[in-house]
Amino acid sequence: MPMYETEKSLDEKTKDLSRARQSLIEEMQAIMFYDERAYATKDDNLRAVIEHNRDDEKEHFSLLLEYLRRNDPQFDRELKEILFSKKELKELGD
DSSP states (O other): OOOSSOGGGSOHHHHHHHHHHHHHHHHHHHHHHHHHHHHHOOOHHHHHHHHHHHHHHHHHHHHHHHHHHHHOHHHHHHHHHHTTOOSOGGGSOO
């Protein structure tokens, strides 16, 4: 996990949020890798296994996102405003 400050200077909540955010990044990378592999293979059986694995990573990503929403009040506000909105994307955010 990349650290920009010394570990001693960070409280446990900050370290846990950093762990969750880094894990979120890694889950998204895994989703991307599995997508590429599923697309690239010509073997239907292998594709099915890879797609299954990719979808497991989506569940992991979602669990981490929920952890962050519950533990980062500003992130919670942003997600509540943006996720599942019917507005055009250009109308959301600042």
